[in-house]
Amino acid sequence: MTTVLPNVTLIAAVGRNGIIGDGLTMPWHISEDLKFFKRTTMGHPMVMGRRTFDSMGALPGRRSVVVTRQADWSAPGVEVAHSLPDALALVADDEQVFVVGGGEIYRQAMAYAARLLVTEVDQSPEGSVTFPPIDAADWAETAREERSGFAWVTYERRG
Template identity: 50%
Template sequence: MILLPSCSREHPLALAADRSVRDRCGTYCRRRQYAECAAFSALLARHDVAVTLTLIASVAQNGVIGRSGDLAWRDRDDLQRVKHMTLGRVLVMGRRTFDSIGRPLPGRRTIVVTRQKDWAPDGVTVVRSIDGALAAAGDGEVICFGGGELYAQLIDRADRLEITEIESVLDGDVYVPPIDPSRWSEAERARREGYSWVTYTTH
């Protein structure tokens, strides 16, 4: 579990998933999409919310997940599985991952981590950091949706990995870190033609 600051009506600068509280936060931009509060560090020690973090990725044998701003591999059944696992949940992703998708995915809340100050598409919560994203997500399950930088920063903080293990080597320029067997145990495996769906949980 990751412990993050919760919203608090007694603290109007709290990072919050609750819209009525967020609207009171003076650090939000005029469009109320910038979800990182200047008081984050102080709040971190004062308010606890339990967040379950899941990483989802389709990974080739050589660790490749992306190529030239897009996925390195696609499979219809795999995309349907990802849709099923993410509907109704909060997705955290980097800006380049969002740009490759092109829009917020229906039925899911999208939080994008970017350093680009003026980037604020409709229907997206924009934050500056990983911690800002997790705090803005609020309580419950949060899904890391890519790309490689976010996977690298969050894999050691995650509770579960949902990995499509592709049985081939792919060309690409975006990678995920290796899965550390000292931290992760295989909990479930479903074999398909040319790939497997694998769930990993922490020891």
């Protein structure tokens, strides 16, 4: 059984149709939300899938832990893990850790997360990569800030 880790937050921008990307890039460019992402994650470790790393690289001021199945994969300035539990173990001593995508990694990390920070984007873009469903039986919406074209929504795990 997966143990929920109180220090793990998923942060994602999600379309009305659940889409978060096309496998290469994000479907939108919302500078206000990128600033929110930066100020929220700054100083905290980020865990991401190798494909998301390929799309955004290592971001300054934050440890990047990249999850890959490739035994010989490396990139400057990042730590490598070969499973999600191994990635979360690397950052277990940090009081706040952000899982920053993409779809494959969100899907696996949701079971560990205590909190979700979801930017609900008021668009239904084309794409192939989705955020996993947020089951209201497991997650309570605890905050919502409406902006123009999107909303910042916080979910906390029930119980």
